[in-house]
Amino acid sequence: MAVKSVIEAIREAIREEMARDPKVFVMGEDVGVRGGVFLATQGLSEEFGEDRVIDTPLAEASIMGIALGAAFRGMRPIPEVQFSDFVWPSVNQLIGEAARSCYGTNGALQVPMVIRIPYGGGIRGGLFHSQNVETHFFHTPGLKVVAPSTPYDAKGLLKSAIRDNNPVVFLEHKKTYRLVRGEVPDEEYTLPLGKADIKRTGSMITVVSYGLTLHYCLEAAEELAGEGIDVEVVDLRTLTPLDTETILESVKKTGKLAIVHEDNITGGVGAEVAALVAGQAFEYLDGPIARICGPDVPTMPFAQTLEDAYMPTADKIADALRKLAAY
């Protein structure tokens, strides 16, 4: 096993799947010679040619609609949205059309496409290069949504997403691209969509998270271990299908639940996790459900001071967990 970064793992996954299946192709802004602004597709144009690594005009609605049309024909497009903040012009095709294509044709059509979206903050992106967009897709039946936190998960899940016959929104947290490194098997492997991963087992509190903040949760858990507070950290990995079983099992064991995400708190994914547990594991709850999430302001601002004030951190998480443990 070699240690790789998240971006390397993603590039490998795309490369391997393109080599494996001629139907797989990449399209998006600057994905060709430029290799994408984050270099996720670096070298692919040279290796697979311009026909399978298509530099598109600057027009997200058409990127999504054209990918969708190609998927109708049986291709396996991987459209890239350069930044999550620019996905909005495309959602008519994504939320409106792609998510309803299989259902709306009573299963006659499938949509084997993976929409890669770099997202999230903590990188001085300001209001238009930091957005968390996961909830909009999480709340759209017909879409699958993946949000990995490690190179290992990113590669295994992306390969599965590419082989899946449904539109999969694949969310890559920009800050994890180079910051998060980890072991990735040299041999071929995939990870199933819809299965959460317990990144740390514990007995006293269940913390549910995904993406960048998952790492902050692990830091906090580490810190609290020294204080005798034993925290279990559940990495959702896939938001849709949501692994309700793993979440419920964990809470039934620990009796306490905290949810952490960077996205705005109100109406976020954490709200659903809380509602799920309050509805189906009520008897097991020994305390209020805590949410440590981004505040309800329009994305994190540009200035370092304001961005820091917005972001959930290991310390903020640890404080909340201490209170919960003391409850």
Added chain:
Amino acid sequence: MAVKSVIEAIREAIREEMARDPKVFVMGEDVGVRGGVFLATQGLSEEFGEDRVIDTPLAEASIMGIALGAAFRGMRPIPEVQFSDFVWPSVNQLIGEAARSCYGTNGALQVPMVIRIPYGGGIRGGLFHSQNVETHFFHTPGLKVVAPSTPYDAKGLLKSAIRDNNPVVFLEHKKTYRLVRGEVPDEEYTLPLGKADIKRTGSMITVVSYGLTLHYCLEAAEELAGEGIDVEVVDLRTLTPLDTETILESVKKTGKLAIVHEDNITGGVGAEVAALVAGQAFEYLDGPIARICGPDVPTMPFAQTLEDAYMPTADKIADALRKLAAY
């Protein structure tokens, strides 16, 4: 007081505000001579002229962006999205731009605009004329979201929304337009945004809803009253700002909570209400939080059988409340 329909109340509100403030104007597809496909703007073109009742080309992104630009200049546009299902091409301007304009200019700009959106199902609209879109705006800080259920509320809240200095998404359930009638004062009045309304007081269970399903909740409550189950029905009326106080107070009184909406259950507004209570009124809860909501399929299908199967009904709600009461 005269008895009016929801659509009449809405038309009156727009008319009165246009007469009151020359800055207020309407724009959208077929809002002119046609009076809008639901006749919400009927007669306004004749009364206020084509300059203040603008028939636009069929292009939602521009309807929203142009309204936003006019708002920057101090006008008070009321763009109409003909059906909620067609809002997607416009969300780059709505979720991306309008919601961040005040914050992104540190308050230098305000966005006094009301986006009127007929939404919801139960009218044989199928996958593309029935959508519930509230959650996407509910999860967008910077937007206010209103979803009235009665003519009285619709008129009072729409007038307040038009006078508000922020982008307000005003959701009008299509099925309530002519079906729901009620008394509307002849004299001028407004209702504050952000205040829920207890449509029925009760002591044993709190039911939170809004829009069309609010009426089904009242029916169910009526039915259960005969069985000695005393239900309190809270009409959110405004989704953002959410009246957390009224919700929490009610649950602290009843000890049990059910949430009802037509929108897909996963990640819907109900999830936030549940999370709110599970986080801030945990000690008062005497039972699991129930959600009677639309299933996770892409909107209600066209066939009567399938549409009925999708929609929450008074019976479905009553059954769930009986279980909750028995808990």
Added chain:
Amino acid sequence: MPRKRTTRAQASSGSTRTAGANGARSKSPLPKGLKTADLVDYYTRMIQARSLDERIWALNRQGKVPIAASSQGHEAAQLGSLLAAEKDGDCFLFPYYRDLALKVAAGLTPVQVMMSFMGKAGDPYSKGRQFPLQGADLPHKIIQISNVVAAGLTQSVGYALGCRMAGEKTVVLVYFGDGATSQGETHEAMNFAAIHKLPVIFICENNRYAISTPQRTQMVIEEISSRAAGYGFPGFTVDGMDLVQCYEATREAITHARAQGPVLLEMMVERFMAHTTDDDDRRYRPEGEVERARERDPVITLARTLIEEGILSQKQVDEIAAEALRATDEATDIADASSPPDESGLYDSVYGP
């Protein structure tokens, strides 16, 4: 096809204003590839579509069909282009909600059509999940996911891209109205198709109304086909009330598309009915406009042509119409008696296998 700015003059068979204006076509040898049998065949399909269309409207008033958009007045454009596509043999269609005649003529049985409009389990497009004839009819090479205006354009371009990747020579025909040209996605679809020289024929059925909004309120330009120049491909305006002219223009466009890339065909048509069964067009259509338009009714025009060219007798024409009516009656009864989709199907196919 010449790669220059379009004018009506360039339209394949003369000015739209004159052609078909007097209804019948002057006696002349049939254009390339067309046999008299084709005209009879397509007249038969057209009258069947018209008969179903009229019945569906009536059924709506009886409460048996929740919603319908009529293609009356658009039939020549829809069937003329379909005829060219069928003769080519390797075309795929992305129609829009007003293409009832196109969808019927493409191969559905009257019973299937009625099942769809009544939201019965026998609906071939979506098994009653969607508006009538919306979803997909893959046996007849048709996809129409939604009635969101202009949403099909980028999809059709992507479909053409997919076909090319699969090594196929399929030409894609995508249909839309004048209103759809205002949508940003239309601009994006045309631009991408041009850059990649994809074999896509953009067919605009211009009836000069988007519900109540007349063309002058939608755009400044006279000819929508002139927009093609901004993307670097040819655009033509033809008389959409003339089946043969629409056939010819489409046939040429197919040849051009396969060899050199996209073409924009603006077919000038008339909307005989209100926008949909929910609409009341008296609010916005000038007195007498529809009546004048009906003088150019494509069904009558084609019938007259068949008779004047000596292809069919009045009697034969009447028999065809009678047979169509019979089929419509029968289909109505069968569909009416058939069952709607079982509610247990609500959760099927939210996701694919």
Added chain:
Amino acid sequence: MPRKRTTRAQASSGSTRTAGANGARSKSPLPKGLKTADLVDYYTRMIQARSLDERIWALNRQGKVPIAASSQGHEAAQLGSLLAAEKDGDCFLFPYYRDLALKVAAGLTPVQVMMSFMGKAGDPYSKGRQFPLQGADLPHKIIQISNVVAAGLTQSVGYALGCRMAGEKTVVLVYFGDGATSQGETHEAMNFAAIHKLPVIFICENNRYAISTPQRTQMVIEEISSRAAGYGFPGFTVDGMDLVQCYEATREAITHARAQGPVLLEMMVERFMAHTTDDDDRRYRPEGEVERARERDPVITLARTLIEEGILSQKQVDEIAAEALRATDEATDIADASSPPDESGLYDSVYGP
């Protein structure tokens, strides 16, 4: 302005290719409304903008500026149009992220500019909430909510509509790049402005790249200005490296816009730097391309003009440059020493009063 299809020939002062190619302008009386003092004034603003631009790039490498988009190579287009707008006196601007020189020349102090790039509380556009010089600078009649490409176009059209409703004669200038022309919203904005004959000037700063994507991959057509015909208003292509030519074209456009409606001005410019400080353009720009472009550097060109026309001496030109550098040094130190916004402000102005 003639309402006919644009050609380079029609561009106000001759072919883009030749004008400015040799750098200096031939001795000639200054165009309408222009005084030599204006040229000196705008040279002063241009060199100040350039000096700040270069410094900002350097500060990024030092880790003091997180992100920057340079306007080097675009200055003549930005300032030429600004000059016309200022002389008119009733214009409102919707620039885009590459309009650094425009925003600086519109009236910010070097200190304000540096505060903005360093994300300090003194940022005049958003108080450090947004990317540098993004948000609004109302004192100088500028709005730029985001750097979402093409998002400002419909807003600018709406602003013009609002001004008309308020009974004002304001002309709105909206700026964007060649890449923005692919967006559907650009199509929608131009179409609406045309229908309502709104006084909007669409200024496309065409540097023939959208990050790494060359013009030929973005569109088939040669001249973006030709798209105006599809909306029914005039479009022109001018040499964006020539301040005076851009001034003239914009001045005429303002007159036309106020009287008859929108105009599309395509200004041919060069992007001297990588797309942003995050980009490495060696991956995709041909060897020597930038070097050749720099021979037409608008700052040098204008300086040469001033000297050759005998308006300024070499010495005076050098003094102006030296003063600009001094102001940039000073601004850098002041901004660097100033404090960022207090984190307590995070929750302010999510909603208006």
